[in-house]
Structures are given as C-alpha cells and as structure tokens.
Amino acid sequence: MTDVNTVLALAAAQREASRARWFDLLRIPSVSAQPPHAGDCRRAADWVRAQLAQIGFTATVRETAGHPVVVAHHPGPTGTGPHLLFYGHYDVQPPEPLELWTSPPFEPVLVDGRVVARGAVDDKGQTMTWLEALRFWHEAAGGPPCRVSVLVEGEEEIGSRNLPEFLEANAEELRADIAVVSDTNMWDADTPAISTRLRGMLYTQIDITAANKDLHSGLFGGSALNPINLLTRILGDLKDEGGEILIPGFYDEVPDLPAALRAQWDALQFNEAAFLGGVGLSVPAGEVGRSALERLWARPTADVNGIWGGYTGEGSKTVIPSQAHAKVSFRLVPGQSPTKVLAGLRDFIVARLPDDAQVKIQVFSMSEGIEVHSDSPWITAAVPALEAVFGRAPVLMGCGGSIPVVSSMKTILGLDSLLVGFGLDDDQVHSPNEKFDVACFERGIDSHIRMLDALSKVQAR
Amino acid sequence: MTDVNTVLALAAAQREASRARWFDLLRIPSVSAQPPHAGDCRRAADWVRAQLAQIGFTATVRETAGHPVVVAHHPGPTGTGPHLLFYGHYDVQPPEPLELWTSPPFEPVLVDGRVVARGAVDDKGQTMTWLEALRFWHEAAGGPPCRVSVLVEGEEEIGSRNLPEFLEANAEELRADIAVVSDTNMWDADTPAISTRLRGMLYTQIDITAANKDLHSGLFGGSALNPINLLTRILGDLKDEGGEILIPGFYDEVPDLPAALRAQWDALQFNEAAFLGGVGLSVPAGEVGRSALERLWARPTADVNGIWGGYTGEGSKTVIPSQAHAKVSFRLVPGQSPTKVLAGLRDFIVARLPDDAQVKIQVFSMSEGIEVHSDSPWITAAVPALEAVFGRAPVLMGCGGSIPVVSSMKTILGLDSLLVGFGLDDDQVHSPNEKFDVACFERGIDSHIRMLDALSKVQAR
Structure with a gap:
C-alpha cells in the first residue's frame, strides 16, 4: 500500500x-x-x-x-x-x-x-x-x-x-x-x-390579513382591527423576558446538555464578550442561565428575520393596513421535530387571532x-x-x-x-x-x- | 340689507x-x-x-x-x-x-x-x-x-x-x-x-438599532439581540387585550364623555356592523365597553401604521438584522397633550430597551x-x-x-x-x-x- x-x-x-x-x-x-x-x-x-x-x-x-x-x-x-x-x-x-x-x-x-x-x-x-x-x-x-x-x-x-x-x-x-x-x-x-x-431549521412566513383594503386611521381608528398591532402582539408574545420561547410544548423534545459535553465546551473558554463586541454588542440576548456555547449550539431559537406592512416610506401616512407580514425562523436542536414546532406555532398564532383576522403560514425550510x-x-x-x-x-x-x-x-x-x-x-x-x-x-x-x-x-x- | x-x-x-x-x-x-x-x-x-x-x-x-x-x-x-x-x-x-x-x-x-x-x-x-x-x-x-x-x-x-x-x-x-x-x-x-x-395626533417613527451590521442567525442566534423581536415586544405591549393603551398616564387627561353628548350620539344609532362590514370586518377592535361613536370620536388610539426591518423579499434569508423600524401614531382627544404622550411613549420604550439597543424617535405630526x-x-x-x-x-x-x-x-x-x-x-x-x-x-x-x-x-x- x-x-x-x-x-x-x-x-x-x-x-x-x-x-x-x-x-x-x-x-x-x-x-x-x-x-x-x-x-x-x-x-x-x-x-x-x-x-x-x-x-x-x-x-x-x-x-x-x-x-x-x-x-x-x-x-x-x-x-x-x-x-x-x-x-x-x-x-x-x-x-x-x-x-x-x-x-x-x-x-x-x-x-x-x-x-x-x-x-x-x-x-x-x-x-x-x-x-x-x-x-x-x-x-x-x-x-x-x-x-x-x-x-x-x-x-x-x-x-x-x-x-x-x-x-x-x-x-x-x-x-x-x-x-x-x-x-x-x-x-x-x-x-x-x-x-x-x-441545529435544524423551521423557516416560515406569517401573513396576516384583516380588512379587505387599507383604511384611514382617522375614520377607522378605534373600530377596525390593525393587523400590524396584532402581528406585533403575537410575535412579542413569542418569548418571555428571560428569552424562553413560549409556544406550548416547544421544549418537550429539547434534551439537557450531557454533562460531559458541557464540560468539554466549558473547557473551550469561548469568549462571548469578544464575539459580541465584534459586532457592536455587549449583552448576551438568549436564554438566561445557559452558557454561551450552549445557547449557540444546543438551544433552539426564535428569530424574526424580517417584518413588513403598512406605510414604510418617508414621513407619515395615517393608514390602518389590510395586511402585515413577517419571516420567522426557529433554529432547532436534535430531537425537535420541525413538523411539531410548526404545528405549535400555528396553534400559538391561531389562539391569538380575532375572528376578523386570517393567517397564512408559508414554510420555506424545514430540517432537523x-x-x-x-x-x-x-x-x-x-x-x-x-x-x-x-x-x-x-x-x-x-x-x-x-x-x-x-x-x-x-x-x-x-x-x-x-x-x-x-x-x-x-x-x-x-x-x-x-x-x-x-x-x-x-x-x-x-x-x-x-x-x-x-x-x-x-x-x- | x-x-x-x-x-x-x-x-x-x-x-x-x-x-x-x-x-x-x-x-x-x-x-x-x-x-x-x-x-x-x-x-x-x-x-x-x-x-x-x-x-x-x-x-x-x-x-x-x-x-x-x-x-x-x-x-x-x-x-x-x-x-x-x-x-x-x-x-x-x-x-x-x-x-x-x-x-x-x-x-x-x-x-x-x-x-x-x-x-x-x-x-x-x-x-x-x-x-x-x-x-x-x-x-x-x-x-x-x-x-x-x-x-x-x-x-x-x-x-x-x-x-x-x-x-x-x-x-x-x-x-x-x-x-x-x-x-x-x-x-x-x-x-x-x-x-x-x-381628534389630535401624535405621529412618530421608532428606529431601533442593535448590532452594527446584519448577522447570520445560525452564527449569532441565541447570543445576539434581535431588534425586530424587541420592536414587536415593545409594540405588542402597547395595548392589552381589551384595547386599553398601557403607556403609564396615557389616560390621565382623557375626560369621560359627558352624559348629554353620549345621549346625543346614542340617538344617532350608528350602525357599526354596516360600517365595518363595508371593509370586510365584523368585530369592533377598539376598547371594550365603549360605544362605537365614543371609540371613533372621543377615545384615543394607538395604531402601528407601518413596520419594516430585516429581509422582506421572496423566500428566506436567515438574518438577524441590525435595525427595525415602525411608524406609530396616536389619535388624541381634547385635553391630551401630544408632548406629554410623546414623553410617555419614550419612557415606555426606554423601559423595555436592553443596554445594547438604541432608539431614535422621530416626530412627524403633533396636534391637539x-x-x-x-x-x-x-x-x-x-x-x-x-x-x-x-x-x-x-x-x-x-x-x-x-x-x-x-x-x-x-x-x-x-x-x-x-x-x-x-x-x-x-x-x-x-x-x-x-x-x-x-x-x-x-x-x-x-x-x-x-x-x-x-x-x-x-x-x-
């Protein structure tokens, strides 16, 4: 040989x-x-x-x-x-x-x-x-x-x-x-x-529709449903102040980090302050009580990657729009099923949806x-x-x-x-x-x- | 003559x-x-x-x-x-x-x-x-x-x-x-x-900045602050489920509707179902326990008129953006000071702002x-x-x-x-x-x- x-x-x-x-x-x-x-x-x-x-x-x-x-x-x-x-x-x-x-x-x-x-x-x-x-x-x-x-x-x-x-x-x-x-x-x-x-991935687009056309906020404000307010309410509810994701059952299949792996990662002495400092940040924003590498490698996330709706030009327009949209993605850890997380997300949204609002959830990526x-x-x-x-x-x-x-x-x-x-x-x-x-x-x-x-x-x- | x-x-x-x-x-x-x-x-x-x-x-x-x-x-x-x-x-x-x-x-x-x-x-x-x-x-x-x-x-x-x-x-x-x-x-x-x-008006634009550039959600998700998540959290907190605006002191100068005016408006027999039905809605979305005309004419509102940030194109991009923006306006009633409401809004936002986030509030319109x-x-x-x-x-x-x-x-x-x-x-x-x-x-x-x-x-x- x-x-x-x-x-x-x-x-x-x-x-x-x-x-x-x-x-x-x-x-x-x-x-x-x-x-x-x-x-x-x-x-x-x-x-x-x-x-x-x-x-x-x-x-x-x-x-x-x-x-x-x-x-x-x-x-x-x-x-x-x-x-x-x-x-x-x-x-x-x-x-x-x-x-x-x-x-x-x-x-x-x-x-x-x-x-x-x-x-x-x-x-x-x-x-x-x-x-x-x-x-x-x-x-x-x-x-x-x-x-x-x-x-x-x-x-x-x-x-x-x-x-x-x-x-x-x-x-x-x-x-x-x-x-x-x-x-x-x-x-x-x-x-x-x-x-x-x-990490795995569930990448979605959430489209919320309320009225059948854009409305004037002077004429309709106080009576008509505003889909942007609704969307911010739903997305604002996604995590608590400690960074925990609040979709029921979301963590059911998230395993604790094995002690050996935790010890191994701790030994790497990852410098999160330097990592964040490089992009102008100083305070870790994930779940409290977890190490940086655990949060980055072994914990799931929920990030809004994009959001849009209503008037986004210069100055002001007093519109209550008919639609609001967001791209929302979840990094998943081994054990979590993207399909189950998607079902949980759907339930989470629907539970917060008034009768007059419709939601469409598009899925762009699913991986374990x-x-x-x-x-x-x-x-x-x-x-x-x-x-x-x-x-x-x-x-x-x-x-x-x-x-x-x-x-x-x-x-x-x-x-x-x-x-x-x-x-x-x-x-x-x-x-x-x-x-x-x-x-x-x-x-x-x-x-x-x-x-x-x-x-x-x-x-x- | x-x-x-x-x-x-x-x-x-x-x-x-x-x-x-x-x-x-x-x-x-x-x-x-x-x-x-x-x-x-x-x-x-x-x-x-x-x-x-x-x-x-x-x-x-x-x-x-x-x-x-x-x-x-x-x-x-x-x-x-x-x-x-x-x-x-x-x-x-x-x-x-x-x-x-x-x-x-x-x-x-x-x-x-x-x-x-x-x-x-x-x-x-x-x-x-x-x-x-x-x-x-x-x-x-x-x-x-x-x-x-x-x-x-x-x-x-x-x-x-x-x-x-x-x-x-x-x-x-x-x-x-x-x-x-x-x-x-x-x-x-x-x-x-x-x-x-x-009604009077306070029309603002809220610009939130976190990192100094857009980040990859795989690399940074779980560690870096996401300004869209933060913005949705702040705006989602603006009102409770009953439609009440939660900025402290917001209603201090909002007078009760005089009984005579209430009776006069009730006599108009405004048909809110028809009003909303004309734009495809059916459920009033303002404060509960108030008549339609009171909500439309004599109660203040908080509407997000526009929102944007991150990736808003076709498909997916796994970005944690550096910025998020919203146009937020308030219809005010006689007695409310736009200046005071603006100060309350600023305090409300700042109280929810982590150390790593900066906020800029632009004012496009103020009237009593x-x-x-x-x-x-x-x-x-x-x-x-x-x-x-x-x-x-x-x-x-x-x-x-x-x-x-x-x-x-x-x-x-x-x-x-x-x-x-x-x-x-x-x-x-x-x-x-x-x-x-x-x-x-x-x-x-x-x-x-x-x-x-x-x-x-x-x-x-």
Missing part, C-alpha cells in the same frame, strides 16, 4: 497547480439564484465532472428540476471496506453589491496569503480541498484508499430544493457508510475542528438538528489525522447553523456526516470580498489526504 | 358657471408632495387670488418656505361686527396609481351627478362652496354681510408644515372671531353635519384634539341655516380624524373653528376616482350663503 507521506509529498510539490485548478472553478460565475447564470451553473458541473473523470472516477452530470448534480464513483483498490460519500456544492451566492468588492468577484486574486473571490471558501474552496486530496491519491496510488462516491450539487445556496427528491430517487446508488462534508469552520486559524452538532456522537469511529479516526496536519488536536464543536442537506442525507440515506471544514470566522461568507486563506486551503488538502487514509481503515459497522 | 333669498336666487341661476369655475381649479395639477408640480401649486394659488380679487377682496399670494399661501380680506358692509376667517387648501394628494382612474385625474368629468377628479372634494370642491357663496354675496350685495378674511394654503396634504410659522408671523392680520372650515363630511347624503370634535361646545353661538347660528337648505337639522358629530391646521388656529390665533363640510363617506378621498356629488356641491354653496347671513348676526363675544 502507498504510504500517506508519498501522497502528502506530491501535494506539497504541486501547490501552484492546486491553486490554479481552484482559480479555474472560481472563475465560473455559477450563481444558482440568478436565472441568467443557469448556463454557468452547468459549466461548473461539467468542470467538476471532468476533474473527477481525470482522476479515475466514473463521473456523470445528472439532471434535476433545477441545476444539475454531479455524481461520481470510485471502487477504491479492492471494492470493499468503508464507503465514503463526499458532499460539496458548486453554486455560489450572488456577488451583489458589486461596488463593495475590492476586486471583481469572479476574478480570483491572491492577496496577503488570501484568495478573494465569490465562492473562495463557500463551497468551491472547501470542495477543492477534498477534490485535490483525491487527485493526489490518484496520482500517487492510482486511486483513493477505499471506496469513494461524490455528490456535488448546484442548489445549496437556494435551499437544495431539488436535492431531497434526487436523494430519494438515487438512494441505492448514494448510500455509503459516512458522508464527508467540508462546509464548516475551524475553531481558529491554527486549530482544526470537527462539528458534531448542527444533527448530532454525531463523539465516540463515532469516523471521528475517532479523523482526530489524529487532523492532529498530524495541524500539530494540535481538533476541537469537537457544535455549530449554530443548519446544513439542510446533512439532515436530508440522515433522513433519506440514513447517513451520518463527518463535518470537517477549513473556513475561518472572518471569511466573509455570503458577503463582498469573500476569502479563503491559502494556508487553510492547503492544510485542508493535507487533512483530507490523511483522513482518507484514516477513514479507509475504519471497520464499518 | 340684501335679503339672503336674493343671493340664493343668483346662485340657483348660475349653477353651470359655478361648476365651470370649480372645473377650472380642478384642472390645475397642484400636487404639493411632488416637486415637479411646484409651478402648478403656485398657479392654483394665483387662480384663487384672482377669484378673490374679482369679488372685491384685497387678495395676496404670500411666500412661505414651501408652497405659497393666499390671504385675502374684505371689510364687509360696515367694517365692524363678526369677523370670519375662511380656511381651505388648494393642494391635492398625488393621483397615483394612475391606472386605477376611470378618467384622467386632472380632467374633471361629470358622470351620474358626480364630478370625478383629484381634489373634486378635498379640498378644492369644498373650498369652492364658500368661494362661490362669497361670489354671489358680492354680486347680489356688493360683498359679504360681515367682515371676512380668507386663508387658502398649499401644503395641507404634506402636513401644513410651513403654516404654523406663517400663522405666528401674521397673527395680528389673521385673528378673527371664528374660523370657518369646509374639509369634513356630512352625516349622510341628505343630512348635514357640524363637527364639534376632532379640538372640541367646540355645542352651545357656541356660531353653532347655534349655523344650525338653522343648514336646516333651511337641507330640510333637516344638522347632526352635531365628532370626527375621528385630525385637521392639524384647526389645532394650529386654536393654539396660535386663539380661534375656534366651525367645521361644516359637504363630503360623503364614499368620496374616495386620497384614492383613485375621487368624486364630489354635484348636489353636495350646490347645497354647500347655498349653505354657506345662508351661514354667512346667520353668522354675520352673531354677537361676537
């Missing part, structure tokens, strides 16, 4: 070539949200497929109702042993507002050890870390050290809306032993991390929280691999965000995910001047080279 | 000429809110000034920081006796959306006894009722039967923002015994009305409620004049709306107002296809002819 150091030596000798391929992908403006870029999305899919074909994979571009999915397979040296499914996405967020970029978003530049471009890290850069690792395994050893499948989608930034159906239709083909996902961050620039938890136990053999294998690259052990951290595809792979394919990403908190993901540190990129490649070696030796359950 | 019937006969003989003059004024697109129409506003002022000059007034167009004001005076037959100040405004609301008009807004048409045009009633049509009455008094008797001054402004639809300063600078010139204002409605198409109450006692000699004189025209006594009604200029004339000039208007509830004021019934217009002229006669005989206090 090829020694992993041979593969690492090859990668080290070809840093420029790796960066050139990464730049090639970054130059394709594969903005999934913008229909004029549909052709670019397909171009990015073709580019990824060609890369995989070059390194010995059976690689195909597969159609969906939206942008295509790249699926590829490699049997590994023996056709047996662990089967890894690498997941990534080739689509990116819109680059707007363009005027805030210091260089054109689809012309990557290397400045002070950082590559600046839309998608630099999310998720083209991260995807390239494992794609390059697979390339060097191919060049050094003729292929990966175990069976590998690849799934690279083009709609992650628009909610992976066609992916669940695709996973269901291709479940047999895609079912592996573990999904490997690089779409998360490190603990800090020198410390790798494995994310063992993701994810938890991978830290004694998983995949994590046990990944830890020393990362330690060997970084010179320090990875932090087993939670993640307050949601990656719906990880939930889908669990629900539909029965697959746990190993979440190892190389982003940093200051990467400006989804913002102008998105960047990825070259050091993170290169250590990401090396980490995946070592993890492929380590994971290939896991005894699949 | 000229008999009032001579004046009425002249008016009756010249209906077409009256209408033609009214149409001339309607053809001037004097939209005060739209800077390109500044010239049209001045043209309307000049037109009004010329009308007044034609009928014997010393009439001038006076500059302000905005659109000009027309001021005119006539000494009457003796230079003594009651001094009336007629108030009107020549500016109109923007006509948009144009596509909803059945005919061009500035090309008046007579259809089924109604004149359709922007400003048909508000306030060009109403202003023309007394301007025509003054014309016929001039033609029949050489001038009005008592001393008359005229004030026609061009910024009523944008909050009369330069009028208070103008009134202060010209107080001596404008101080009269009573202001006569036609900018209100009749009780119904056959029943005239005198409005004896107007107005009450004219029904035993006022001016009302006593106007009642039989209106009864003579309509064949039925006028209703002494309240008005839930606010006319800030009436408050200004009271505060700055010490003037009570006699509020007699000829609009109907279905006139589509501020909406497309604004109209004024020709019958209302003509009976308005006759009413003002008779009221001039009656008011000229009042013994000024």
Whole structure:
C-alpha cells in the first residue's frame, strides 16, 4: 500500500497547480439564484465532472428540476471496506453589491496569503480541498484508499430544493457508510475542528390579513382591527423576558446538555464578550442561565428575520393596513421535530387571532438538528489525522447553523456526516470580498489526504 | 340689507358657471408632495387670488418656505361686527396609481351627478362652496354681510408644515372671531353635519438599532439581540387585550364623555356592523365597553401604521438584522397633550430597551384634539341655516380624524373653528376616482350663503 507521506509529498510539490485548478472553478460565475447564470451553473458541473473523470472516477452530470448534480464513483483498490460519500456544492451566492468588492468577484486574486473571490471558501474552496486530496491519491496510488462516491450539487445556496427528491430517487446508488462534508469552520486559524452538532431549521412566513383594503386611521381608528398591532402582539408574545420561547410544548423534545459535553465546551473558554463586541454588542440576548456555547449550539431559537406592512416610506401616512407580514425562523436542536414546532406555532398564532383576522403560514425550510456522537469511529479516526496536519488536536464543536442537506442525507440515506471544514470566522461568507486563506486551503488538502487514509481503515459497522 | 333669498336666487341661476369655475381649479395639477408640480401649486394659488380679487377682496399670494399661501380680506358692509376667517387648501394628494382612474385625474368629468377628479372634494370642491357663496354675496350685495378674511394654503396634504410659522408671523392680520372650515363630511347624503370634535395626533417613527451590521442567525442566534423581536415586544405591549393603551398616564387627561353628548350620539344609532362590514370586518377592535361613536370620536388610539426591518423579499434569508423600524401614531382627544404622550411613549420604550439597543424617535405630526361646545353661538347660528337648505337639522358629530391646521388656529390665533363640510363617506378621498356629488356641491354653496347671513348676526363675544 502507498504510504500517506508519498501522497502528502506530491501535494506539497504541486501547490501552484492546486491553486490554479481552484482559480479555474472560481472563475465560473455559477450563481444558482440568478436565472441568467443557469448556463454557468452547468459549466461548473461539467468542470467538476471532468476533474473527477481525470482522476479515475466514473463521473456523470445528472439532471434535476433545477441545476444539475454531479455524481461520481470510485471502487477504491479492492471494492470493499468503508464507503465514503463526499458532499460539496458548486453554486455560489450572488456577488451583489458589486461596488463593495475590492476586486471583481469572479476574478480570483491572491492577496496577503488570501484568495478573494465569490465562492473562495463557500463551497468551491472547501470542495477543492477534498477534490485535490483525491487527485493526489490518484496520482500517487492510482486511486483513493477505499471506496469513494461524490455528490456535488448546484442548489445549496437556494435551499437544495431539488436535492431531497434526487436523494430519494438515487438512494441505492448514494448510500455509503459516512458522508464527508467540508462546509464548516475551524475553531481558529491554527486549530482544526470537527462539528458534531448542527441545529435544524423551521423557516416560515406569517401573513396576516384583516380588512379587505387599507383604511384611514382617522375614520377607522378605534373600530377596525390593525393587523400590524396584532402581528406585533403575537410575535412579542413569542418569548418571555428571560428569552424562553413560549409556544406550548416547544421544549418537550429539547434534551439537557450531557454533562460531559458541557464540560468539554466549558473547557473551550469561548469568549462571548469578544464575539459580541465584534459586532457592536455587549449583552448576551438568549436564554438566561445557559452558557454561551450552549445557547449557540444546543438551544433552539426564535428569530424574526424580517417584518413588513403598512406605510414604510418617508414621513407619515395615517393608514390602518389590510395586511402585515413577517419571516420567522426557529433554529432547532436534535430531537425537535420541525413538523411539531410548526404545528405549535400555528396553534400559538391561531389562539391569538380575532375572528376578523386570517393567517397564512408559508414554510420555506424545514430540517432537523444533527448530532454525531463523539465516540463515532469516523471521528475517532479523523482526530489524529487532523492532529498530524495541524500539530494540535481538533476541537469537537457544535455549530449554530443548519446544513439542510446533512439532515436530508440522515433522513433519506440514513447517513451520518463527518463535518470537517477549513473556513475561518472572518471569511466573509455570503458577503463582498469573500476569502479563503491559502494556508487553510492547503492544510485542508493535507487533512483530507490523511483522513482518507484514516477513514479507509475504519471497520464499518 | 340684501335679503339672503336674493343671493340664493343668483346662485340657483348660475349653477353651470359655478361648476365651470370649480372645473377650472380642478384642472390645475397642484400636487404639493411632488416637486415637479411646484409651478402648478403656485398657479392654483394665483387662480384663487384672482377669484378673490374679482369679488372685491384685497387678495395676496404670500411666500412661505414651501408652497405659497393666499390671504385675502374684505371689510364687509360696515367694517365692524363678526369677523370670519375662511380656511381651505388648494393642494391635492398625488393621483397615483394612475391606472386605477376611470378618467384622467386632472380632467374633471361629470358622470351620474358626480364630478370625478383629484381634489373634486378635498379640498378644492369644498373650498369652492364658500368661494362661490362669497361670489354671489358680492354680486347680489356688493360683498359679504360681515367682515371676512380668507386663508387658502398649499401644503395641507404634506402636513401644513410651513403654516404654523406663517400663522405666528401674521397673527395680528389673521385673528378673527371664528374660523370657518369646509374639509369634513356630512352625516349622510341628505343630512348635514357640524363637527364639534376632532381628534389630535401624535405621529412618530421608532428606529431601533442593535448590532452594527446584519448577522447570520445560525452564527449569532441565541447570543445576539434581535431588534425586530424587541420592536414587536415593545409594540405588542402597547395595548392589552381589551384595547386599553398601557403607556403609564396615557389616560390621565382623557375626560369621560359627558352624559348629554353620549345621549346625543346614542340617538344617532350608528350602525357599526354596516360600517365595518363595508371593509370586510365584523368585530369592533377598539376598547371594550365603549360605544362605537365614543371609540371613533372621543377615545384615543394607538395604531402601528407601518413596520419594516430585516429581509422582506421572496423566500428566506436567515438574518438577524441590525435595525427595525415602525411608524406609530396616536389619535388624541381634547385635553391630551401630544408632548406629554410623546414623553410617555419614550419612557415606555426606554423601559423595555436592553443596554445594547438604541432608539431614535422621530416626530412627524403633533396636534391637539379640538372640541367646540355645542352651545357656541356660531353653532347655534349655523344650525338653522343648514336646516333651511337641507330640510333637516344638522347632526352635531365628532370626527375621528385630525385637521392639524384647526389645532394650529386654536393654539396660535386663539380661534375656534366651525367645521361644516359637504363630503360623503364614499368620496374616495386620497384614492383613485375621487368624486364630489354635484348636489353636495350646490347645497354647500347655498349653505354657506345662508351661514354667512346667520353668522354675520352673531354677537361676537
């Protein structure tokens, strides 16, 4: 068998070539949200497929109702042993507002050890870390050290809306032993991390209608129902002053944090004052009596992400509008059912609705929280691999965000995910001047080279 | 002295000429809110000034920081006796959306006894009722039967923002015994009305700021303050379930409705079910335990007229925004001080504001409620004049709306107002296809002819 150091030596000798391929992908403006870029999305899919074909994979571009999915397979040296499914996405967020970029978003530049471009890290850069690792395994050893499948989608930034159906239709083909996902961050620039938890999500839009037209507040004020007042009353009731969410039954399936995990997170000595200070805040606003990391990683939330209704222009208009709207989302923890939370939300609203008001609740996103136990053999294998690259052990951290595809792979394919990403908190993901540190990129490649070696030796359950 | 019937006969003989003059004024697109129409506003002022000059007034167009004001005076037959100040405004609301008009807004048409045009009633049509009455008094008797001054402004639809300063600078010139204002409605198409109450107004914009930029709800949810959640909490607290406003001290200066007035209003047998049914509602939403007319005319309100913040586009965006905004207005009753209510609102908000949130409260309108006692000699004189025209006594009604200029004339000039208007509830004021019934217009002229006669005989206090 090829020694992993041979593969690492090859990668080290070809840093420029790796960066050139990464730049090639970054130059394709594969903005999934913008229909004029549909052709670019397909171009990015073709580019990824060609890369995989070059390194010995059976690689195909597969159609969906939206942008295509790249699926590829490699049997590994023996056709047996662990089967890894690498997941990534080739689509990116819109680059707007363009005027805030210091260089054109689809012309990557290397400045002070950082590559600046839309998608630099999310998720083209991260995807390239494992794609390059697979390339060097191919060049050094003729292929990966175990069976590998690849799934690279083009709609992650628009909610992976066609992916669940695709996973269901291709479940047999895609079912592996573990999904490997690089779409998360490190603990800090020198410390790798494995994310063992993701929060789930219920994202809704609440539309309240009262009168059949806008009314004059002088003529109707004191008699007619005001749907904005009503909406603020409902949303204002959502949480008490201590930050507890007041939907009946909301916490029924929220588990207490295990003492061991609490101790582990406490040991991280997360500096919430610095975290909040960076955005101009000073006082934690979540549930009182919980630690910062518990609130961020292991407690559910209820946030109004948007609200609108009535007159919002300059000056004054004395209107009692007919409608009011809000986007309300809940971050959920493993154990909570988005469906049950939605039912609770509906009951909560209806209980506060006068006869004259109608409510419509639209659902834009539903996913369950994810938890991978830290004694998983995949994590046990990944830890020393990362330690060997970084010179320090990875932090087993939670993640307050949601990656719906990880939930889908669990629900539909029965697959746990190993979440190892190389982003940093200051990467400006989804913002102008998105960047990825070259050091993170290169250590990401090396980490995946070592993890492929380590994971290939896991005894699949 | 000229008999009032001579004046009425002249008016009756010249209906077409009256209408033609009214149409001339309607053809001037004097939209005060739209800077390109500044010239049209001045043209309307000049037109009004010329009308007044034609009928014997010393009439001038006076500059302000905005659109000009027309001021005119006539000494009457003796230079003594009651001094009336007629108030009107020549500016109109923007006509948009144009596509909803059945005919061009500035090309008046007579259809089924109604004149359709922007400003048909508000306030060009109403202003023309007394301007025509003054014309016929001039033609029949050489001038009005008592001393008359005229004030026609061009910024009523944008909050009369330069009028208070103008009134202060010209107080001596404008101080009269009573202001006569036609900018209100009749009780119904056959029943005239005198409005004896107007609600006051405090119109604010509340801007709440938390973090110094928009945040990702996955990264920050559970730690960072959400200003929309906070705003909904504050606004949701404004009223209890029974509709009572919870700002401490808010009702301190709200008087109980006098029993006589309550009995008078009860006798009107206002049909709230029909009133609400017309706009698709069925359940009164104001304070419980109060009659409809009391809630509409004699109780204060708190309405959120607009709200916005965060993501309001299609689909979802998991943002915790940095800011949230609302337009919040209060209809006030006579006795309540807008300044005191504003201070109470500020305290109410600040008491609910965490350390990390900043609030800015902008004030767009402040006016006091107005009450004219029904035993006022001016009302006593106007009642039989209106009864003579309509064949039925006028209703002494309240008005839930606010006319800030009436408050200004009271505060700055010490003037009570006699509020007699000829609009109907279905006139589509501020909406497309604004109209004024020709019958209302003509009976308005006759009413003002008779009221001039009656008011000229009042013994000024």
